[in-house]
Amino acid sequence: MTLQNMQARLANYPSCHPPTAHLRSSTKEELQMAYVLTYFPVRGRAEAIRLMLKDQGKDWTEVTVTRDMWLEGTVKNSCLFGQLPKFEDGDLTLYQSNAIRRYLARKLGIYGKDDKEEAFIDMMDDAVQDLQNKYIKLIYQEYDTKKEDYFKQLPCDLARFEKILTCNEGGFLVGKQISFADYALLLQLLNHEVLCPSALDNFPSLQAYRDRLSARPNIKAYLESHAFKNTPINGNGKQ
Ligand SMILES: N[C@@H](CCC(=O)N[C@@H](CS)C(=O)NCC(=O)O)C(=O)O
Numbered sequence: 001m002t003l004q005n006m007q008a009r010l011a012n013y014p015s016c017h018p019p020t021a022h023l024r025s026s027t028k029e030e031l032q033m034a035y036v037l038t039y040f041p042v043r044g045r046a047e048a049i050r051l052m053l054k055d056q057g058k059d060w061t062e063v064t065v066t067r068d069m070w071l072e073g074t075v076k077n078s079c080l081f082g083q084l085p086k087f088e089d090g091d092l093t094l095y096q097s098n099a100i101r102r103y104l105a106r107k108l109g110i111y112g113k114d115d116k117e118e119a120f121i122d123m124m125d126d127a128v129q130d131l132q133n134k135y136i137k138l139i140y141q142e143y144d145t146k147k148e149d150y151f152k153q154l155p156c157d158l159a160r161f162e163k164i165l166t167c168n169e170g171g172f173l174v175g176k177q178i179s180f181a182d183y184a185l186l187l188q189l190l191n192h193e194v195l196c197p198s199a200l201d202n203f204p205s206l207q208a209y210r211d212r213l214s215a216r217p218n219i220k221a222y223l224e225s226h227a228f229k230n231t232p233i234n235g236n237g238k239q
Contacts, residue, residue, distance in 0.1 A: 035060035036088040040070070042232045043187075045097040046085045051183045052101065054222040056108045098129065105180035117175050124164070124173040125181035131157055131188050135195075143238045151196055158192075158203055161185065165205040171212060178213075186213045190223075194239050 035053070039046035041064050053060055065075055065084060076082050080095045087093070087100040089107075094100050105111040105121075112118040134157070138150045161173075170176035173185060189210045192199040200207050214223055222228055233239045 036063060037061070038063040038065060038086040038088075039084050040065055040067070040235060042235045043228075044233075044235060047187055048180075048184045049085065049087065049097065049100055049104065051187060051219065051222065052104060052108070052110070052180055055178070055183065055216060055218045056110070057218060058108070098125075101125075101180050101184070110177065110179050112174060112179060113177070117179075120174045121179045121181050124179075125184060127160070128181055128184040128188055132184070135188065135191060138195075139234050139238050140236060154192065154196065154199060155202065158199065158206060162203040162205050165209050171209070178216075182213060186210065186219075190214075191233055191239070194233065 035058065037046060037049060037053075037060050039062075043050075050060075069075055079086060080093075083095065085097050085100065086095055087103075089103075094103060102111070112121050134150070134153075138146060142150070164173060165171075168174065172178055173181050186209075189200065189206060193210075200210065213219060
């Protein structure tokens with residue numbers, strides 16, 4: 001089955017209809033021009049996608065699904081895996097945040113210069129995802145009970161990234177150019193500094209990396225924007 005056939009069949013399957021027009025405030029022309037990212041009004045798993053698009057100078061239309069809209073069930077049932085984010089690029093509809101990030105990374109040329117770099121970037125990104133998964137578990141399941149344990153383990157996790165960045169003279173996780181894994185790591189560093197302001201105190205390479213990436217013009221503007229500052233990091237108000 002071709003990809004187009006599969007997409008058409010999914011779109012026709014009763015529970016997989018795309019969210020209805022009432023979710024959208026954008027014009028038809030805008031939707032044709034830009035990517036469309038559908039997510040909740042939080043940073044969460046969409047933020048690495050947003051940061052990558054911003055840094056790469058790409059526009060997108062944001063479709064925000066509120067808690068009430070989600071609980072009503074129609075939107076959830078329309079999603080292939082019953083979850084968000086959802087990303088549309090013309091007639092391509094994707095779910096799974098990491099698949100979306102890798103799709104965009106390929107398209108935007110930020111997935112390494114050859115097969116070996118690509119494999120290294122995947123490896124680095126998986127390591128960042130491991131850290132992110134621990135963070136999400138803490139925030140959503142163990143915030144009131146396991147914070148101390150988390151803070152004890154954190155330097156050990158961060159030390160590994162410190163070593164990688166100290167060893168790579170290119171200034172990024174892999175090679176001499178930014179890759180999609182760098183956006184994920186930057187966000188994890190920023191999130192962890194909110195959770196624990198001294199998190200990077202003993203890691204000069206991580207601090208320099210955080211500063212260097214945050215100073216890239218598009219990222220700087222985004223981090224200073226109303227949209228970024230006023231969007232909660234997580235859906236349960238904990239950070
Ligand atoms: N592996 C998925 C996980 C997606 C996920 O957990 N989405 C959450 C929000 S971050 C969600 O849709 N929660 C609502 C629900 O499951 O009903 C991804 O990376 O996109």
